Amino acid sequence: xxxxxxxxxxxxxxxxxxxxxxxxxxxxxxxxxxxxxxxxxxxxxxxxxxxxxxxxxxxxxxxxxxxxxxxxxxxxxxxxxxxxxxxxxxxxxxxxxxxxxxxxxxxxxxxxxxxxxxxxxxxxxxxxxxxxxxx
Numbered sequence: 001x002x003x004x005x006x007x008x009x010x011x012x013x014x015x016x017x018x019x020x021x022x023x024x025x026x027x028x029x030x031x032x033x034x035x036x037x038x039x040x041x042x043x044x045x046x047x048x049x050x051x052x053x054x055x056x057x058x059x060x061x062x063x064x065x066x067x068x069x070x071x072x073x074x075x076x077x078x079x080x081x082x083x084x085x086x087x088x089x090x091x092x093x094x095x096x097x098x099x100x101x102x103x104x105x106x107x108x109x110x111x112x113x114x115x116x117x118x119x120x121x122x123x124x125x126x127x128x129x130x131x132x133x134x135x
Contacts, residue, residue: 001051003117003134009044010114013073014080014088016040021078041073048072052112055132059110059119063131064098075112075119088113092125 016037023030052072060069077094095109098121106124110131113120117134 001048001134006048006117006134007114009040009047010076010112010117013037013040013044013076014114017076017078018080045071045073055119055134056110059121059131060098063102063121064100064108064110066101067098070096072112075110077111077113080113086115088115090120090122092122092128095120095122 016033020030020033020037023033049072053069056069056072056075060067075096077090079094080088080090082088090111090113092107092109095111098108098110100106100108100123103123107122108124109122111120111122112118118130119132120128121131122128
């Protein structure tokens with residue numbers, strides 16, 4: 001897997017999603033931007049989908065076997081925070097819900113983050129741990 005290309009593609013999707021979220025449906029740019037985003041997501045799945053699905057399957061098998069694996073783009077958060085060092089993070093509310101017997105009563109979610117490309121597991125609001133990093 002070309003980690004640099006994966007990271008760049010992920011960042012472009014995130015930026016485009018944020019740009020799209022910042023404009024109104026009535027904006028003349030909205031439809032074109034939405035189409036661009038769908039094309040980017042299709043390219044992302046074509047180029048990295050198989051590798052990410054394998055990684056997600058391994059994560060699900062180990063941490064949350066009772067939850068179905070979704071397509072990788074489902075694990076891309078709606079909102080990211082970026083610090084001055086260009087490090088990405090997400091709130092505990094972001095990601096795909098997964099069922100984990102080890103944490104009863106806690107919301108557990110998986111989310112894909114860039115820089116470096118990785119998958120993190122959020123456990124409630126107090127803990128987030130990286131469970132996979134692209135190599």
